[in-house]
Amino acid sequence: xxxxxxxxxxxxxxxxxxxxxxxxxxxxxxxxxxxxxxxxxxxxxxxxxxxxxxxxxxxxxxxxxxxxxxxxxxxxxxxxxxxxxxxxxxxxxxxxxxxxxxxxxx
Amino acid sequence: xxxxxxxxxxxxxxxxxxxxxxxxxxxxxxxxxxxxxxxxxxxxxxxxxxxxxxxxxxxxxxxxxxxxxxxxxxxxxxxxxxxxxxxxxxxxxxxxxxxxxxxxxxxxxxxxxxxxxxxxxxxxxxxxxxxxxxxxxxxxxxxxxxxxxxxxxxxxxxxxxxxxxxxxxxxxxxxxxxxxxxxxxxxxxxxxxxxxxxxxxxxxxxxxxxxxxxxxxxxxxxxxxxxxxxxxxxxxxxxxxxxxxxxxxxxxxxxxxxxxxxxxxxxxxxxxxxxxxxxxxxxxxxxxxxxxxxxxxxxxxxxxxxxxxxxxxxxxxxxxxxxxxxxxxxxxxxxxxxxxxxxxxxxxxxxxxxxxxxxxxxxxxxxxxxxxxxxxxxxxxxxxxxxxxxxxxxxxxxxxxxxxxxxxxxxxxxxxxxxxxxxxxxxxxxxxxxxxxxxxxxxxxxx
Numbered sequence: 104x105x106x107x108x109x110x111x112x113x114x115x116x117x118x119x120x121x122x123x124x125x126x127x128x129x130x131x132x133x134x135x136x137x138x139x140x141x142x143x144x145x146x147x148x149x150x151x152x153x154x155x156x157x158x159x160x161x162x163x164x165x166x167x168x169x170x171x172x173x174x175x176x177x178x179x180x181x182x183x184x185x186x187x188x189x190x191x192x193x194x195x196x197x198x199x200x201x202x203x204x205x206x207x208x209x
Numbered sequence: 210x211x212x213x214x215x216x217x218x219x220x221x222x223x224x225x226x227x228x229x230x231x232x233x234x235x236x237x238x239x240x241x242x243x244x245x246x247x248x249x250x251x252x253x254x255x256x257x258x259x260x261x262x263x264x265x266x267x268x269x270x271x272x273x274x275x276x277x278x279x280x281x282x283x284x285x286x287x288x289x290x291x292x293x294x295x296x297x298x299x300x301x302x303x304x305x306x307x308x309x310x311x312x313x314x315x316x317x318x319x320x321x322x323x324x325x326x327x328x329x330x331x332x333x334x335x336x337x338x339x340x341x342x343x344x345x346x347x348x349x350x351x352x353x354x355x356x357x358x359x360x361x362x363x364x365x366x367x368x369x370x371x372x373x374x375x376x377x378x379x380x381x382x383x384x385x386x387x388x389x390x391x392x393x394x395x396x397x398x399x400x401x402x403x404x405x406x407x408x409x410x411x412x413x414x415x416x417x418x419x420x421x422x423x424x425x426x427x428x429x430x431x432x433x434x435x436x437x438x439x440x441x442x443x444x445x446x447x448x449x450x451x452x453x454x455x456x457x458x459x460x461x462x463x464x465x466x467x468x469x470x471x472x473x474x475x476x477x478x479x480x481x482x483x484x485x486x487x488x489x490x491x492x493x494x495x496x497x498x499x500x501x502x503x504x505x506x507x508x509x510x511x512x513x514x515x516x517x518x519x520x521x522x523x524x525x526x527x528x529x530x531x532x533x534x535x536x537x538x539x540x541x542x543x544x545x546x547x548x549x550x551x552x553x554x555x556x557x558x559x560x561x562x563x564x565x566x567x568x569x570x571x572x573x574x575x576x577x578x579x580x581x582x583x584x585x586x587x588x589x590x591x592x593x594x595x596x597x598x599x600x601x602x603x604x605x606x607x608x609x610x611x612x613x614x615x616x617x618x619x620x621x622x623x624x625x626x627x628x629x630x631x632x633x634x635x636x637x638x639x640x641x642x643x644x645x646x647x648x649x650x651x652x653x654x655x656x
Contacts, residue, residue, distance in 0.1 A: 125294065133299045135254070135306070142544055144277040144295075146284070148571035148580055150625065170578070170621065176650070177625020209566065 105194040107131070111138050112206040123196045127189035128152040138204030145190035147171060151208040152189040153178040157201035161185060164192055180205035237326040237338040238264060240557065243316050243491065244345035245269025246278065247543055248520030250297045251550035252343055252557075257306045259558050266337060267303075268311040268329075273369050274300070275310075279543060281372040282396040283573050287404060288376075292369065311337070319495055325515030341557060344492060344503060344511070344518040345550075348485035348541065353388060357450030362463035363479045366397055375480065382477035383407055386466045388447055390417040392572045394482035395434065399575040401480075402439055409440040409474055411447060411466070413483075421570070423585055425593060425604045426616040430577070433618075437575055445469070450479055487522045487539065500524055502539040507563050509553035517556055519549040528564030529584055530634060531611070538584075542570045567631040569624075576600075580621060582628035583614030594623060594645040605642050605649075611656060612637045626650045 104120045107127055111117075121130035131139040131152075140151035147170055156164065164187065171191050175182045189202065240256070242249045245267050253265050269275065276295040284290035303310050314331040321327030321342065329337040350365040352358070362382075364375050375397075383406065387398040390412030402408045416427040417434075434441055448467045452460035465473045487502040498504040498512035502524035509517045509525070527536040528548075540549075548566040555562040570581040588606035595602050603623040606614040615627035626649035630637050636656035637649050 129294055133296065133302065135298065135302045137258070142547060143571060144279055144543070146279065146571065146573060148573075148578065149569075150621075170619075173621040174625070176622055177629065 105196055106199050107194070108199065108201045109136050109138070110201070110203045112204065121194045123194050125194050127154065127192040127194065127200060127202065129190075130194065131189065136204075138208070139189060140208040141190060143190075147174060147188065147190065150174040150178045150188060153180065153182070153205055153208060154187055154189045154192075154202040155183055155205070156185045156187050156192075157203075158185060160200050160202075163195070163198055163200070167191070178205070179207045179209055237328070237340050239339060240265045240341045240343060241329060241337050241339035242267045242343040242345055243329065244343075244347055244520075244522075245271070245275045245310070245312070246345065246347055246520075246546070248347075248546035248550045249343070249345035250275045251547045252345060252517075252519065252553055253306075253308050254298075255551050255554035256557060257308075259554055261554070261558050263340070264307055264309065266309045266311060266339070268314055268316070268337060270313065270315040271368060271370065272313045274312065276369060277543075278368070279571075281369065282366055282393055283400055285372055286376060286379075286397065286400045295369075316491060319491060321495055321513075321516075323513075325513070342516045343553060343557070344516060344522060345520050345546075346488040346491060346518075346522045348487045348521040350481070351484045351486050353447070353481045353483060355447055355449050357452065357463065360450050360452055360463040361461045362477060363450060363481065365481050366393055367485070375478070378478055379404060379406070384475040385409070385478045385480060386411060386447075386474050386476040387480045387482065388466075389482035389484070390414070390441065390443070391419055391482055391484065392421065394480070395430065395574050396572060397480055397482065398439060399434070399437075399577075401478075402437075403575065406478075409442065409476075410434075411445045411468070412441065412443050413446045415444055417441070417443075422579075422581065422616045423588070423591060423604055423606065425591060426579075426602075426618070429602050429618060430574070430579075433577055434575070447479075450476075485521070485541065487524075489522065492516075492518065492522075504537075507552075508556045508561055509549060510556055517553040519553045520546040523549065525549065525564075527584075528566075529568065529613075530631075531613070533587075540568055542568065544569050567628055569628055576619075578619050578621075580617045580624035581614065582617070582624055583612075583631050585614040585616070588613060590639060592639045592642045594620070594642065596620075596645045601645070603645075605637065605639070607639055610636075610639070612639075612642075623649055626653060629653075 128141045143149040275297045316329045318330045326340045350367045385406045385408045387394045387410045398408045451465040453464045467473045489499045492503040503518035511518045521541045524539045527538045572579045585606040590607040592605040601620040602618040603620045604616045617624035630653045641652040
C-alpha cells in the first residue's frame, strides 16, 4: 500500500497508509491528519489542503494544472517552489510520499 | 493518534439507575448530534480537537456513512468520483475518537429537561439519551406541487439516495427537463448535458441563480450556458407533468412537461431543484424559537440556551464583519456548516468564540468554476473584471467604497484576493480594481 508521511509545522510525523487512486488530501482527511482542512472536498476550490512536498518526491507527481497553480497563490501560508494542493496528488502503488503541512490553512 | 476515553459518569439528576446499567431511563451522558452531514461531522471533529472528552453520538437518518454532498450533482453524477471517496472519515477514525456512529435512525420526538439533558426517540423505537443536544438537521428539497408531480421519473437531488436514483435512470433517458435555475439545477443540468442528454432548464424567475449572485454574474452564466448548448428558458414554469399514453398501460412514468403556454417538452426525467426548506420539526416540538430556520445566537445556541443548532437549519446573526446590527441570515453552504460547527464546538466546551471566517461558496458548472467570497447583500457599486481571452470573469461588490464580496468565474486569483482582504478587514479600491490586468492582491489596502 502506498504510504504518505505527513510532517506538521512543529515537526511531528505521522505515517498514513492509503489506497492507490485516492488523493493525498483524502488520505489525510479520512484519517484525521491535522493540518489538512480541505473544505471543498477536492474540487479545487478552496486551497486549504496545501502541502510542501519533499524535493525528491516532486518528480513522482503529476504536473500542475493552471487552476491549481493559481489557487496556490491564495494559500494561507505563502507558497514555495515545492507547494502543491494535496487534492491533486493521487497515490500510486509502492510510492512513498513525504509532505509537510503548513502552520495554518485558513 | 490521540485517544479519548469515554467519561461515562452519571451527571444529570432525575434519571433512574446507575451508570452502565440497563434501565428504561438510560443515563443521560454525552452529546447527541442529530444529523450526520457536513456540520454534524465537523462538530464532532472540532470537539475532539478542543479536548472535549465525553462520548459523542453522531446520528443520521440515512443508511450511508457520513459523506460529502457537493459532488452529488457533479463528479458523482458523471461517474468520475466513486461513493467511497465521498466518505468523510474512516471507521477507524470514529472508533479512535470515541464517536458512536448511528445510521438509519430517524428521530421523531425529543424529551428534554431545562438543564439541557434528555432522550431522543427514533421511529424504530430506539432511545438516545444525552446530556447535551446538537441539531444539525439540515434542510429538505422543496417539493413542486403540480399535477403529475408524483409520477415515476420526477426526481429531486438532495442526498446520496437521490443521486443514485437519478444515476440509475440516466442511461435510459434522452430528454431531461430541469426545473429551477439555481446552483443545483445548473450543476445537474451541466452534468447531464455532458453525459449526452438533451437538457432544458426552466427558471420561474427573470434570471438565473436567484439572489445568490448579482445581476451581471447571472447574465454571464445565462450566456455561457446557452453558448454551450443548454436550453434555458427564463420566466417559465411547468403547468403539469404528463405521462405516457400507451393504451391499456398504467401511466406511471413521466413523459413530458407541459408549460403554461401549452408547449409540451418531452422528458423521461424531470429533475426539480427549486430550493430547500430547513428542517425545524424537532426544534418546534422542543418549543425552540423558529423563524426561517432554528433561531440561534452568535454562539450557535438556540432559544433554550443549551441546545446548539448549526448549518443549513440555523438562522443566525449575520457573521460578516460590518453587517447591520440585528441582521439575521440562514446560509446554505459547506463553508458555513464548517465555521458554524466550530462556533458551536466552543460553546459546548464552555468558551465563547464568534464566527471567524468569511462566508464563501463554490459551484462547478461545465467548465465554469464559480467562487463567491463574502455576501453581496446591500451593495451600492460593482466593478467588472473580464478577460475574454482567458475566460475569466469577476464582479467585485462594494458598499460605501468598501469591498464586501466577489463573484469570480475561472478567476481563483481574484477570489482569493477578495476572500483574504475581507478576512483581514482590508479594502481593494474600486478604481484600480477595474483593470483586469492588475492583480487584486497588489492593490489591497488597509482600510
